[in-house]
Amino acid sequence: MDFKYDDITPLKLNEAQPQLCQILYDDEYKTTMGILLALMAKNELSERALAMTELGISTLASHYSIWCYRFDIIKCLKKDLYDELDWLESIAIDNEKNYQIWNYRQLIIGQIEGFDATREFPILNTMILEDSKNHHVWTYRHWLVEKFNLFENEKELKFIDDLLDDDVYNNSAWSHRFFIKFNNEKVDVDEELNYVEHKIRISPQNESSWNYLMGIYEKFQIPLIKLQPFLNEFVNPDIIDNTDSEDLELIKSSFALELLAKTYNNEKSLIIYDLLIAKYDPIRENYWKYLKSKLTSN
Amino acid sequence: MEDQIKYLINIIKGNDFHDVKPPNIYNNLKKMLGKPLVANVDYDSETLEKQSEVESMVNGIYQDILDSHRHINNHFEIEKHGEFVNRSLTIPLPGYYKGYDANHSWMLYWLTNANCLLGQQENELEMKDLIVEKIKTLIVDNGKGGISGGANQLGHLASSYAAILTLVLVEEFDLLKSISSNLYQWMMSLKQDDGSFIMHYNGEADTRSMYCALVIGSLLNLLNDDFTHGCLSWVQKCQTYEGGFAGVPGTEAHGGYTFCGVACFFLLNKSLDNLNIDKLIRWSVARQYQLEGGLSGRANKLVDACYGFWIGGVYAMIETFIKAPIFDRDSLKIYLLNCAQDSVKGGFKDKPNTRVDFYHTNYSLLGLSCSEYNFESGDLLAYDFKTNEINDDTNVSPINPVFGLPHGKAEACRKYFNN
Numbered sequence: 001m002d003f004k005y006d007d008i009t010p011l012k013l014n015e016a017q018p019q020l021c022q023i024l025y026d027d028e029y030k031t032t033m034g035i036l037l038a039l040m041a042k043n044e045l046s047e048r049a050l051a052m053t054e055l056g057i058s059t060l061a062s063h064y065s066i067w068c069y070r071f072d073i074i075k076c077l078k079k080d081l082y083d084e085l086d087w088l089e090s091i092a093i094d095n096e097k098n099y100q101i102w103n104y105r106q107l108i109i110g111q112i113e114g115f116d117a118t119r120e121f122p123i124l125n126t127m128i129l130e131d132s133k134n135h136h137v138w139t140y141r142h143w144l145v146e147k148f149n150l151f152e153n154e155k156e157l158k159f160i161d162d163l164l165d166d167d168v169y170n171n172s173a174w175s176h177r178f179f180i181k182f183n184n185e186k187v188d189v190d191e192e193l194n195y196v197e198h199k200i201r202i203s204p205q206n207e208s209s210w211n212y213l214m215g216i217y218e219k220f221q222i223p224l225i226k227l228q229p230f231l232n233e234f235v236n237p238d239i240i241d242n243t244d245s246e247d248l249e250l251i252k253s254s255f256a257l258e259l260l261a262k263t264y265n266n267e268k269s270l271i272i273y274d275l276l277i278a279k280y281d282p283i284r285e286n287y288w289k290y291l292k293s294k295l296t297s298n
Numbered sequence: 299m300e301d302q303i304k305y306l307i308n309i310i311k312g313n314d315f316h317d318v319k320p321p322n323i324y325n326n327l328k329k330m331l332g333k334p335l336v337a338n339v340d341y342d343s344e345t346l347e348k349q350s351e352v353e354s355m356v357n358g359i360y361q362d363i364l365d366s367h368r369h370i371n372n373h374f375e376i377e378k379h380g381e382f383v384n385r386s387l388t389i390p391l392p393g394y395y396k397g398y399d400a401n402h403s404w405m406l407y408w409l410t411n412a413n414c415l416l417g418q419q420e421n422e423l424e425m426k427d428l429i430v431e432k433i434k435t436l437i438v439d440n441g442k443g444g445i446s447g448g449a450n451q452l453g454h455l456a457s458s459y460a461a462i463l464t465l466v467l468v469e470e471f472d473l474l475k476s477i478s479s480n481l482y483q484w485m486m487s488l489k490q491d492d493g494s495f496i497m498h499y500n501g502e503a504d505t506r507s508m509y510c511a512l513v514i515g516s517l518l519n520l521l522n523d524d525f526t527h528g529c530l531s532w533v534q535k536c537q538t539y540e541g542g543f544a545g546v547p548g549t550e551a552h553g554g555y556t557f558c559g560v561a562c563f564f565l566l567n568k569s570l571d572n573l574n575i576d577k578l579i580r581w582s583v584a585r586q587y588q589l590e591g592g593l594s595g596r597a598n599k600l601v602d603a604c605y606g607f608w609i610g611g612v613y614a615m616i617e618t619f620i621k622a623p624i625f626d627r628d629s630l631k632i633y634l635l636n637c638a639q640d641s642v643k644g645g646f647k648d649k650p651n652t653r654v655d656f657y658h659t660n661y662s663l664l665g666l667s668c669s670e671y672n673f674e675s676g677d678l679l680a681y682d683f684k685t686n687e688i689n690d691d692t693n694v695s696p697i698n699p700v701f702g703l704p705h706g707k708a709e710a711c712r713k714y715f716n717n
Contacts (some may be wrong), residue, residue, distance in 0.1 A: 011450050013399075013448075013449065014402075014435055015446070016431075016435075016447040017390075018388070018428060019390075019428070019431075019432060020387045020388065020406060020409075020425065020428050020429060020432055021386070021387060021391060021398075021402060021405040021406060021409070021432075022391065022397045023390070023393070023396055023397075023398065023399060024390050024392055024393050024643060025393065025396055025399075026393050026396075029396050033399070037450045037451075040450075041450065059402065060396065060397065060399060062397070062400050062401075063399065063400045063451075064400060064447070064451075064452065064454060064497075064498060064501065065400070065446070065451040065452040066501050068452055068498065068499055068501070071500055086384045091467050099502065103501065103502040107500060124661070132344065133596070133599065134544075135550065135552065138347060138549065139545055139546065139549050140361065142548055142549050143424070143546075146548070161379075165345035166344075167344050168341070168343065168344050168345065169343055169345035169346060170343075170344075170345060170598070171550065171596055171597040171598045171599070172550050172596075175538070175549065175551070176550075178538075178539055179548045180550070183548070184510040185623075201432065202339075203341040204341050205336050205337075205339075205599045206598070207584055207598060208597050208598050211539070211540045211581075211597060212539075213543075214539075215424070215539030218539065218577075219539065249335050250335050250337050251335065251336055251337065251338075252336065252337050254334065254336050254479035255335065271470075277333065278341075279335045280334050280335060280336060281334060281588070281624050282329055282334070282588070283330070283586055283587070283591070283629060284583050284584075284586070284590045284626070285626065285627075286622070286623045286624050286625060286626065287579070287580075287583040287624055289622075289624075290579075290620065290624060292624050293491065293622065
């Protein structure tokens with residue numbers, strides 16, 4: 001459908017000179033944005049204005065004012081909200097790092113009564129498989145789970161399982177898993193501990209899986225001492241009394257060694273921090289020294 | 299060490315500065331390139347592939363420095379950076395910069411701030427009129443609608459934050475004063491029942507928007523009980539099981555959001571006893587990577603020069619609290635100067651294989667400052683910083699890490715608004 005805008009005088013973009021950070025706009029951009037800003041200024045909520053926002057957003061998706069304007073138009077004209085969601089998907093795929101799209105999607109869904117949240121899985125899964133750590137998409141997914149109570153949704157759980165099977169280093173997936181599992185009172189903590197321990201064994205030098213494990217210990221106030229047998233799978237504790245032993249020198253995980261120091265919380269911990277400084281994690285020398293000083297000042 | 303001593307002796311003797319070689323980074327590079335004694339396992343994934351690409355690129359750069367005996371090197375191209383910043387401010391930007399058309403106030407802040415960090419103060423005063431003139435085009439209805447990212451656009455908290463910092467940089471306090479009560483009303487219209495602030499009408503609320511609101515409120519002396527109601531408890535909920543802060547409660551810990559979250563405590567003048575400090579420290583120090591020396595924004599993500607400030611600023615704030623150094627300053631400096639600096643055209647970039655931009659230039663310079671000074675704080679957490687040079691080879695000005703401004707700027711603003 002072709003709309004006429006002859007009656008609209010486009011607002012002039014800032015082309016004052018001299019001007020700091022002046023952008024040399026092309027004519028097409030000046031016309032599109034000029035008309036759009038003029039329509040916005042008189043708050044015209046019409047079909048032609050809607051068409052113009054579509055053009056504006058496909059030109060510059062980070063132009064947040066256009067999104068706000070479009071939402072007002074959609075509500076006023078009582079447009080089909082599912083059509084709007086479909087259109088939004090095509091914009092999302094072309095603009096991975098955009099803040100506005102996902103907030104806008106939340107606004108639209110907020111207007112729909114009896115929304116079936118699983119309708120969102122295909123687009124979300126596509127976006128995440130494309131960029132598995134996309135912060136905006138994960139934040140949206142988090143909102144969806146919370147709003148529609150998807151904590152026990154099997155597809156959701158399976159999706160997270162699959163992602164971690166593919167890449168045990170995907171911290172976004174671990175973080176989402178923590179959110180889903182531990183906002184559910186029915187969670188089986190032992191099962192989760194087994195799960196993460198298994199993942200740690202697959203690749204033991206992994207910050208994400210160790211953080212998850214420590215997160216569980218903290219949340220459920222499990223005494224760290226219980227971890228010792230597991231930690232010994234990655235570090236032979238004899239290393240503390242034989243710091244020069246070449247046989248014991250190669251460990252499987254510096255995170256296990258760090259936690260071992262925490263479980264001891266005594267002079268042995270000081271030796272471990274020295275080992276971390278000398279052999280296993282020298283970049284964090286100041287941190288290990290700080291932990292040593294805390295331990296000795298107690 | 300020996301080179302450093304010679305260098306210092308030369309300075310004391312008053313030798314010509316240009317004949318003196320800067321400190322030797324040889325030993326530090328050797329340390330970074332040393333492999334920790336942790337066994338490799340047979341596992342492959344997308345994360346590991348991306349990480350190993352960066353490692354081999356950075357390893358190549360550091361190895362070249364060692365091999366070429368240029369290792370007495372950490373050269374900072376101050377003139378080129380100055381020219382890059384000046385050029386970017388004053389020469390019209392090509393059409394593809396229309397991608398920044400909703401970010402005019404950000405461009406002004408990044409570049410004006412970089413200018414100031416490079417010590418080009420005179421230059422800044424010359425530009426003051428142009429800066430003020432442009433920001434006036436972004437102020438919506440005398441501040442009743444906030445400050446926007448471009449002329450005739452909607453007011454936005456982050457755009458307002460960037461515009462206000464720019465005015466603070468050029469000390470244009472009268473203009474700020476004239477809009478401050480309108481800005482207060484506007485920000486209160488963005489405040490939510492749970493204590494958070496939305497970015498703009500119908501916009502999103504997160505730790506960034508709360509940080510921006512508190513910075514503006516603090517600088518313009520607008521913080522009262524209505525304004526700060528619920529802020530502390532909301533931001534506390536954003537600390538995750540990992541220890542960093544997320545954008546909203548329950549999502550992933552992230553460098554940018556962690557900076558905003560931790561700075562909120564300083565702006566609210568609340569001690570870091572109000573968060574889980576041990577976990578915050580542990581997560582923050584894990585962001586520095588052994589080989590690169592640079593900082594990442596999340597667990598198992600790649601280093602990026604901008605986190606030199608987002609995480610480097612968190613280190614600075616933590617250090618004022620625990621009163622001990624917590625990260626490896628020399629290694630961060632080596633990453634910024636040898637992997638992120640464009641020594642030919644000036645400016646800074648994310649990684650060696652990317653292009654310079656305004657954003658990375660500003661945050662790299664701020665990060666460099668975090669590596670060149672140490673920080674102490676007094677009773678008024680956000681405004682009482684003392685900064686001390688660590689070595690004599692500093693390249694940039696000291697900063698106030700809470701605001702991301704050169705030291706003295708936020709302090710002068712506060713003084714103006716408290717009188």
